[in-house]
Amino acid sequence: MDAEPAPVIELTGITKRFPGVVANRDVHLAVRHGEVHAVVGENGAGKSTLMKILYGMYKPDEGTISVDGHPVEFGSPKDAIAAGIGMVHQHFMLADNFTVLENIVLGAEPRAGVRLDFAAARERIEETSERYGLGLRPDRLVEELSVADRQRIEIAKVLYRGARVLILDEPTAVLVPQEVDALFSNLAELRAAGLSVIFISHKLDEVRQVADRITVIRRGSTVATVDDPQATSSRQLAHLMVGSELPTPETTESTVTDVVELAASGLALSSQDGPDLLHDVTFEVRRGEIAGFAGVEGNGQSELVEAIMGLRKPDAGLLRLGDDDMTSWPAHQRRMAGIGFIPEDRHRQALLLDAPLWENRLLGWQGNPPAGGRFWIRPQAARAEAATIMREYDVRAPGPDTIADALSGGNQQKFVIGREMSTTLRVLVAAHPTRGVDVGAQSAIWDRLREARAAGLATVLVSADLEELLGLSDTLYVLFRGRIVARLDPAEVTPELLGSYMTGAAGQEGARFTTGDAAGEEQAARADTEEESR
Amino acid sequence: MTRLLGWWRRIAPTLVALGVALAVTAVFILIIGENPIAALVALFDFGETPVAQANSIGVWINRAAPLFLAGLAVSIGFRMGLFNIGVEGQYRIATVVAAGLGAAIVLPAPLHILVITLIAMAAGAAYAAIPAILKVTRGVSEVISTIMLNAIAIGIAAYLIRSPFVDPELGAGENVATTRLPESAHFPGLNELFGVLGLEEPRRPVHGFVVVAIVVGVVVAVILSRSRFGFELRASGLSALAATANGISSRAMVVKAMLFSGALAGLVGLSDLLGSAHRFQPDSFVAGYGFTGIAVALLGRNRPGGIALAALLFAFLDRAGPRLQSEGIPPAAVTIMQGIVVLSVLIVDEVARRRLRRREERRARAQDQATTPVEVAS
Numbered sequence: 001m002d003a004e005p006a007p008v009i010e011l012t013g014i015t016k017r018f019p020g021v022v023a024n025r026d027v028h029l030a031v032r033h034g035e036v037h038a039v040v041g042e043n044g045a046g047k048s049t050l051m052k053i054l055y056g057m058y059k060p061d062e063g064t065i066s067v068d069g070h071p072v073e074f075g076s077p078k079d080a081i082a083a084g085i086g087m088v089h090q091h092f093m094l095a096d097n098f099t100v101l102e103n104i105v106l107g108a109e110p111r112a113g114v115r116l117d118f119a120a121a122r123e124r125i126e127e128t129s130e131r132y133g134l135g136l137r138p139d140r141l142v143e144e145l146s147v148a149d150r151q152r153i154e155i156a157k158v159l160y161r162g163a164r165v166l167i168l169d170e171p172t173a174v175l176v177p178q179e180v181d182a183l184f185s186n187l188a189e190l191r192a193a194g195l196s197v198i199f200i201s202h203k204l205d206e207v208r209q210v211a212d213r214i215t216v217i218r219r220g221s222t223v224a225t226v227d228d229p230q231a232t233s234s235r236q237l238a239h240l241m242v243g244s245e246l247p248t249p250e251t252t253e254s255t256v257t258d259v260v261e262l263a264a265s266g267l268a269l270s271s272q273d274g275p276d277l278l279h280d281v282t283f284e285v286r287r288g289e290i291a292g293f294a295g296v297e298g299n300g301q302s303e304l305v306e307a308i309m310g311l312r313k314p315d316a317g318l319l320r321l322g323d324d325d326m327t328s329w330p331a332h333q334r335r336m337a338g339i340g341f342i343p344e345d346r347h348r349q350a351l352l353l354d355a356p357l358w359e360n361r362l363l364g365w366q367g368n369p370p371a372g373g374r375f376w377i378r379p380q381a382a383r384a385e386a387a388t389i390m391r392e393y394d395v396r397a398p399g400p401d402t403i404a405d406a407l408s409g410g411n412q413q414k415f416v417i418g419r420e421m422s423t424t425l426r427v428l429v430a431a432h433p434t435r436g437v438d439v440g441a442q443s444a445i446w447d448r449l450r451e452a453r454a455a456g457l458a459t460v461l462v463s464a465d466l467e468e469l470l471g472l473s474d475t476l477y478v479l480f481r482g483r484i485v486a487r488l489d490p491a492e493v494t495p496e497l498l499g500s501y502m503t504g505a506a507g508q509e510g511a512r513f514t515t516g517d518a519a520g521e522e523q524a525a526r527a528d529t530e531e532e533s534r
Numbered sequence: 535m536t537r538l539l540g541w542w543r544r545i546a547p548t549l550v551a552l553g554v555a556l557a558v559t560a561v562f563i564l565i566i567g568e569n570p571i572a573a574l575v576a577l578f579d580f581g582e583t584p585v586a587q588a589n590s591i592g593v594w595i596n597r598a599a600p601l602f603l604a605g606l607a608v609s610i611g612f613r614m615g616l617f618n619i620g621v622e623g624q625y626r627i628a629t630v631v632a633a634g635l636g637a638a639i640v641l642p643a644p645l646h647i648l649v650i651t652l653i654a655m656a657a658g659a660a661y662a663a664i665p666a667i668l669k670v671t672r673g674v675s676e677v678i679s680t681i682m683l684n685a686i687a688i689g690i691a692a693y694l695i696r697s698p699f700v701d702p703e704l705g706a707g708e709n710v711a712t713t714r715l716p717e718s719a720h721f722p723g724l725n726e727l728f729g730v731l732g733l734e735e736p737r738r739p740v741h742g743f744v745v746v747a748i749v750v751g752v753v754v755a756v757i758l759s760r761s762r763f764g765f766e767l768r769a770s771g772l773s774a775l776a777a778t779a780n781g782i783s784s785r786a787m788v789v790k791a792m793l794f795s796g797a798l799a800g801l802v803g804l805s806d807l808l809g810s811a812h813r814f815q816p817d818s819f820v821a822g823y824g825f826t827g828i829a830v831a832l833l834g835r836n837r838p839g840g841i842a843l844a845a846l847l848f849a850f851l852d853r854a855g856p857r858l859q860s861e862g863i864p865p866a867a868v869t870i871m872q873g874i875v876v877l878s879v880l881i882v883d884e885v886a887r888r889r890l891r892r893r894e895e896r897r898a899r900a901q902d903q904a905t906t907p908v909e910v911a912s
């Protein structure tokens with residue numbers, strides 16, 4: 001009988017309590033050498049907390065951690081790093097105005113005597129990059145890089161510190177499908193080199209695709225470890241996670257009306273160096289319509305969203321809200337006029353992490369009664385409203401006085417969505433609304449968006465999730481290098497065709513659809529999709 | 535009861551910190567070869583006679599009011615991450631302008647004081663507008679610009695008293711000063727109140743402006759916690775990015791916060807001016823409130839209530855300066871002690887916060903084991 005080598009990581013009976021919640025209760029997790037081990041579970045199930053314990057950021061109340069069969073105690077991430085454990089967080093922690101090289105060595109500066117030895121560091125980084133196919137360019141500034149690039153830097157940073165076990169907390173939430181594939185091939189390289197990866201995700205299909213084994217956590221406890229993911233369906237996984245059935249997305253009747261609620265014409269935004277960020281972007285969103293914007297991250301989506309919200313002044317072009325020209329309106333006036341905003345980065349843009357939920361309820365709506373007002377705010381009303389949002393959007397937290405930072409990522413997202421949608425809106429600008437939320441919450445949010453659409457809301461939806469875009473949108477625009485290169489009917493477009501527009505492969509033909517009147521355009525787009533799919 | 539306990543928990547770390555500060559100062563006094571016990575006694579010595587004691591209390595109040603206002607002014611900037619080091623210059627300018635213009639206008643008593651107060655606030659705000667505008671239009675750090683403007687303020691003030699505001703009836707050999715404020719602009723003192731309370735009346739005026747300071751403190755507290763402006767200010771301080779993304783213009787907030795801070799700074803010098811000085815004279819003008827105000831704001835955690843306590847503490851220590859000196863202890867000991875108090879409060883507070891957190895976790899654990907059944911893993 002072969003003695004199986006001790007698992008590289010073994011967590012036994014881990015329990016962790018926070019005021020008012022038990023984040024982990026008697027969790028068991030064993031990670032073998034050279035495996036990709038997925039951890040799945042609902043929002044707030046305790047996945048991030050467990051990983052932070054393994055990474056030395058929290059001390060478990062009970063339970064033990066063993067590395068290579070030896071029990072260890074981590075006082076801080078330093079100890080975990082020394083034991084060969086590295087973590088890439090759900091929310092990145094890079095210094096924007098530093099180079100890739102500097103970010104990687106930050107905190108582990110290479111020394112030659114007293115001087116920093118950047119040459120040696122560069123060599124090692126290039127070697128790591130080569131070995132695992134990370135494709136890093138050490139001298140680029142981080143702020144210029146796409147999300148996927150940043151993630152690779154985070155991974156490189158962890159590898160640079162000699163990690164043998166990588167923890168990736170929801171790495172794919174921020175990626176488009178092509179980038180996910182690239183990440184998975186990186187992971188395969190790591191696995192082949194004998195490293196272990198712990199991988200958290202809410203996308204069950206990709207979990208099944210990439211993981212060797214899956215541990216399911218429900219309400220803080222391990223409920224199962226799945227040994228052969230391929231033989232387990234997403235439905236079964238979801239069942240393990242929530243103890244109930246996976247909801248199926250439904251198709252609904254179109255509710256698009258004739259009334260144009262939001263119109264952009266000729267929006268342009270130039271950058272100091274390089275191509276325009278937005279170029280002649282023209283579209284209309286009617287009441288009851290969801291206009292989806294597809295595109296690889298960094299092709300103008302963020303800029304478009306910021307232009308609509310009044311956070312960036314376009315160089316040219318007009319924006320209309322109903323009958324009003326709102327091009328020159330400041331951001332808060334747009335909010336007051338009924339434009340809701342779900343930003344792409346909840347941590348930096350949507351929340352005051354150190355403030356209680358009731359204050360976060362006010363953020364952005366501090367001018368609107370009953371909780372806000374022209375001059376005064378009403379904390380009691382805000383508390384009541386925060387409690388309502390928590391109830392209606394299933395935000396799992398002790399109460400309105402809980403600090404936003406204490407919520408799990410998905411619960412923060414649900415709160416932001418609840419906040420924006422519990423006001424009477426005319427237009428909703430939603431960037432990645434279901435990023436980081438579990439399957440159950442995702443379909444609940446989709447239902448909310450459909451309900452609001454049926455009630456006449458005009459929605460601008462930016463998402464990296466093609467299923468979401470195709471399932472929700474009435475009209476689908478593809479952004480490529482700051483231009484709308486196609487206007488498609490989501491009912492007829494295939495993910496492959498969409499992908500080819502997004503990567504610019506079909507961009508040239510697509511460009512002509514942005515001209516002419518709307519109806520003609522739509523027909524042209526349809527005709528084209530038919531042509532292409534034949 | 536639980537309220538009381540919660541209050542105690544918050545105040546206890548500060549008391550510990552005060553103890554630490556006292557101990558460190560004692561060591562310092564030992565090192566310079568004096569007797570720390572004698573110093574401690576001197577610190578709490580209010581004087582022998584009832585009159586001396588009343589005088590001592592008067593000095594304490596007179597010192598606390600401007601420190602409180604200065605702390606408030608600084609805290610407004612701190613609340614949104616702005617370092618208004620310029621309170622010093624702002625209140626100097628405001629006091630000169632208030633003294634000069636106040637002497638030039640004729641109004642009945644309460645109105646005259648009100649108008650002078652408004653002039654001072656406007657002048658303080660106007661001087662604070664300079665760094666605000668530099669920051670939003672040119673990106674100049676307010677730290678640098680306010681420090682520069684403090685230096686410039688001394689020059690401007692000197693010019694103003696010499697030229698437009700100078701007292702035409704200045705006697706030969708008399709120090710340069712602004713025209714004396716008329717009776718209608720004298721703020722009634724609190725001396726008689728001492729008598730009402732059964733104490734001796736202090737011999738020197740006790741500034742009634744402290745009442746205005748208290749009212750201002752309450753108003754500022756309400757503005758911060760209940761007004762939309764206060765919310766936007768706090769939001770900008772907590773996360774400038776999130777605030778901007780939610781329609782709170784950071785430039786507008788910088789300007790508003792600086793103007794607000796400057797207007798409060800404008801009040802700092804009025805306690806002395808309206809209460810006893812009645813004219814601006816460079817030699818008797820009490821400088822330094824703006825700088826001490828920074829420490830007061832820090833010690834008071836940028837909360838109006840905390841700032842009030844911090845101002846009382848600082849004024850208490852300042853008051854003891856002359857007594858300590860008579861014990862052979864340099865007055866710098868007071869400044870050192872103030873510095874140590876701020877440092878130790880900040881450190882002890884951080885330690886206490888961590889302990890409190892661990893305690894809450896322990897409590898949560900106990901509660902959890904008592905009430906929730908363990909979920910069964912399948």
Ligand SMILES: Nc1ncnc2c1ncn2[C@@H]1O[C@H](COP(=O)(O)OP(=O)(O)OP(=O)(O)O)[C@@H](O)[C@H]1O
Pocket residue numbers: 018019021022023041042043044045046047048049050396397405406407408409410411436437438
């Ligand atoms: N610092 C904290 N203070 C208090 N409670 C916390 C803290 N961190 C997490 N929690 C709570 O612990 C529970 C588990 O949170 P955790 O972040 O581990 O969830 P998660 O499984 O990662 O969820 P998600 O999928 O939404 O990211 C949640 O109820 C959360 O509110």
Ligand SMILES: [Mg+2]
Pocket residue numbers: 047048049090169408409410
């Ligand atoms: Mg998480």
